[in-house]
Amino acid sequence: MVRIRLSSLTNAQVGQRESVGLNLGQFSLEDLSVAYLKGVLQFTRVANGILVEGTLKAAVETECTRCLEPFFAPVVVELEGLMGLPGAPLSPERPVRVTEDGWADLAPLLREYLWLALPSSPLCSPACAGLCPQCGGNLNRGECTCSGEGPVDPRWGILQTLLDGE
Structure with missing residues (x-):
């Protein structure tokens, strides 16, 4: 779980912004092991939810396509997503919403973007x-x-x- 408190934006006016810095050590997102996750996320209140944008750097565990050894591949993620407000239904297009108590778990959104950022043929080193x-x-x-x-x-x-x- 990657939970962020956004209660200040749930009842805010459209256009209000809040920035949150992330500096996480090793953690897991279901089937994904992450060595670190760093960056700044910008949350903006929009008419139908909260827009999250930002650039994140991470190292995600994957397997070398030549030697089949596991290693952590560095990735850069350009994240953009729309989160629902409390009570809004979840959907594949909007997998995250702010709960009634003002918290949002970004894990489903991060997991999707980290998977997409992984190279299709990762190499542990160019000289593998x-x-x-x-x-x-x-x-x-x-x-x-x-x-x-x-x-x-x-x-x-x-x-x-x-x-x-x-």
């Missing part, structure tokens, strides 16, 4: 060597000890005869 195609050993941890001569797919066998003929 990946896995050995024969034995599956992590090549970042050292040289592979397998022979490197695995079985050849029989569908490629005819090409092997061309190499043998040289």
